[in-house]
Amino acid sequence: MITGIDHVQVAAPPGCEPAARSFYGGLLELAEADKPPALAARGGCWFAVGGQQLHVGVAQPFTPSAKAHPALGVSNSAALETLAARLQASGYTVQWDDVIAGTARFYVHDPFGNRLEIVAPGVSSAARWSPIQVTSKGVQT
Numbered sequence: 001m002i003t004g005i006d007h008v009q010v011a012a013p014p015g016c017e018p019a020a021r022s023f024y025g026g027l028l029e030l031a032e033a034d035k036p037p038a039l040a041a042r043g044g045c046w047f048a049v050g051g052q053q054l055h056v057g058v059a060q061p062f063t064p065s066a067k068a069h070p071a072l073g074v075s076n077s078a079a080l081e082t083l084a085a086r087l088q089a090s091g092y093t094v095q096w097d098d099v100i101a102g103t104a105r106f107y108v109h110d111p112f113g114n115r116l117e118i119v120a121p122g123v124s125s126a127a128r129w130s131p132i133q134v135t136s137k138g139v140q141t
C-alpha cells in the first residue's frame with residue numbers, strides 16, 4: 001500500500017543546476033541532497049523538503065509546468081510573508097491566492113517557469129477537501 005510521497009520532480013533545461021541551486025537552495029533555503037552516483041551524470045539536483053525531496057530533473061526538450069505544481073509548506077503565516085518578500089526582492093512575481101478560506105498561500109514560478117505553491121498552515125486538510133474512495137463498484141465520495 002502507498003504510505004506517502006517520497007519526492008516530487010520539476011523539470012528544467014540542460015545546464016539548470018546553478019539557477020536551481022540559487023532558487024531552491026538560496027531563496028527557498030532547501031538543503032541540497034546528494035544524488036546517487038548512477039543518477040548524477042543525468043544532471044539536475046535534489047533538495048530536501050522535510051522528510052521528502054524535490055528533484056529538479058533535466059528534460060530535453062524542456063517545457064515548464066504552468067499549471068501542475070508541488071505545494072511547499074512553511075511553518076506559519078509570518079514565514080510565508082517573509083519568503084514572499086524575499087522572492088519579490090529577487091525579481092520573482094508572487095501571486096497571492098485567498099480562494100480557500102483560512103489558507104494563506106501564494107504561487108510563484110521558479111527560474112525555469114514551473115509553477116510552485118507556497119502555503120502556510122491554516123484550515124486542516126480534512127476541511128479543505130473530502131477524500132474520494134474507490135471501490136470495486138467505482139468512485140464514491
